[in-house]
Amino acid sequence: MFRRVAIIGGGAAAATLLGELLQRPSPHLLHLDWYTGSGAPVRGVAYGTRSARHLLDVRAATMSLFAGKARSFLDFVQRDDPGIAGTDFLPRHRYGDYLEVEVAHALQSGKAHGHDVHLIPVMVDALVPETGAVTVMHGEEAHQLDAAVLALGTLPPTPLTGVDPAALDSGRYVVDPWPLLADDRVEAAPRKVILLGMGPTAIDVVLELSSRWPLAEFIAISRHGLLPESHMNTAAAPPDSAGLIEAMQEVPDIRYWLHLLREAIDQGTQWRALIDSLRPHTASLWTDLPLEQRARFLRHARWAWERARHRMPPAVSETITALERQGRLRRRRGRPQSVQCDGDVLQLVINHAGQPHRLQADMIIQCTGADIDLRRTDHRLLSQLLTNAHIAADPLGLGVMADNQGRLLHEGRPWPHVFALGALLRGTLWEANAMPEIRQQARVVADQLLAN
Ligand SMILES: Cc1cc2nc3c(=O)[nH]c(=O)nc-3n(C[C@H](O)[C@H](O)[C@H](O)COP(=O)(O)OP(=O)(O)OC[C@H]3O[C@@H](n4cnc5c(N)ncnc54)[C@H](O)[C@@H]3O)c2cc1C
The missing domain is CATH 3.50.50.60 (FAD/NAD(P)-binding domain)
Incomplete structure (x- = not known):
């Protein structure tokens, strides 16, 4: 005691x-x-x-x-x-x-x-x-x-590597989006905003700032260029995953697990319900996974798991889809390499498929998450x-x-x-x-x- x-x-x-x-x-x-x-x-x-x-x-x-x-x-x-x-x-x-x-x-x-x-x-x-x-x-x-x-x-978030101190000092590179979102005083609205990341934080940022700055355009950048999946309006009943969990426990290997999940989906199990049904067992599955398998998961499958697991509510997904249709939100694939301050704008270099690409923005917001x-x-x-x-x-x-x-x-x-x-x-x-x-x-x- x-x-x-x-x-x-x-x-x-x-x-x-x-x-x-x-x-x-x-x-x-x-x-x-x-x-x-x-x-x-x-x-x-x-x-x-x-x-x-x-x-x-x-x-x-x-x-x-x-x-x-x-x-x-x-x-x-x-x-x-x-x-x-x-x-x-x-x-x-x-x-x-x-x-x-x-x-x-x-x-x-x-x-x-x-x-x-x-x-x-x-x-x-x-x-x-x-x-x-x-x-x-x-x-x-x-x-x-x-x-x-x-x-x-x-x-607490820290700046990505490659961000020039002058970009940080300019106030145009935002390391932590939350103080910016909390402060809705009228300010000179940027026209072109780049979001580094495409997960739940980027979604929160674009939902709020697209309304606050009606003329601003947003470009979201991530390695795979994919947004989180969306929840269904109605919740599906969880499938009986007991057999699947048992098979996963028997062979703690990420490739084999992905094969089992694909097989269950091919046989007609609704993928969202399947992912959700794993949630109560995730801790024990993870505990049994050897370190090198965990590292493999982080390298190859984490991004896909996160977008399937941390889904957008349907109303959020509809707003994001509408912003994409209006051309106010665009997506690009790439990894940020450097950010430089150039007068009133920021110059971002991203790497995609081994090639550098240059983009310019009035503001860059780091949305790389937890x-x-x-x-x-x-x-x-x-x-x-x-x-x-x-x-x-x-x-x-x-x-x-x-x-x-x-x-x-x-x-x-x-x-x-x-x-x-x-x-x-x-x-x-x-x-x-x-x-x-x-x-x-x-x-x-x-x-x-x-x-x-
Ligand atoms: C934007 C966002 C949306 C989310 N949405 C959901 C959701 O819809 N559903 C859900 O289940 N989860 C959601 N989450 C996950 C969320 O993190 C948890 O639900 C929950 O808020 C975590 O609470 P926490 O206390 O662990 O962390 P926090 O709320 O971050 O609290 C940590 C605390 O520790 C304090 N602290 C840090 N260092 C010290 C120190 N040295 N001494 C004293 N205090 C210290 C901080 O000041 C803070 O008060 C979301 C997370 C984020 C960031």
């Missing part, structure tokens, strides 16, 4: 853990120090958007914050609008409202049970695990507790933990080394009292950073924290 626990991170992952710890019967009173970081707590980037165009990419019925309360989010939204269906894709800011209400409930319930919870709105600088204790440090302060949970989300490669991070707390060998980076750049209970590895063995939640666990679980997985992880970590 860990009585004094530090939760480090102020997003949805921390919120679900807080709920698990404060709303369950606990044999002992808890002391929780909740370090919520520097931004506004709870909503994070995902649910901090105020734009009604930014939708959840998961249907309402599957977005509960808690593993044991499947209808919690749906009940919340239906209180205001009973017409909302569980299959709807709702605005992400509604989910942010829900998170705030659930966190307030959890805090109230914790107080009523006599738990002692401290909200500490600072970034933690350092963490020192020792046998039976952890010391959490920020500024001049140091606090010793029994256990710590890292719920840090993804790493970075979790700890092998080259300057995140202060994670760098300190790595430098002191308290934790180890995933060898393929997928977060931190951990076991499937969320315990961080140190010299190959798990710390019994240092855990992670969310994106940092990608190397361990693969599916790690969406709510359906995070709430399960939070339950597993809470079970350990509350165990006698």
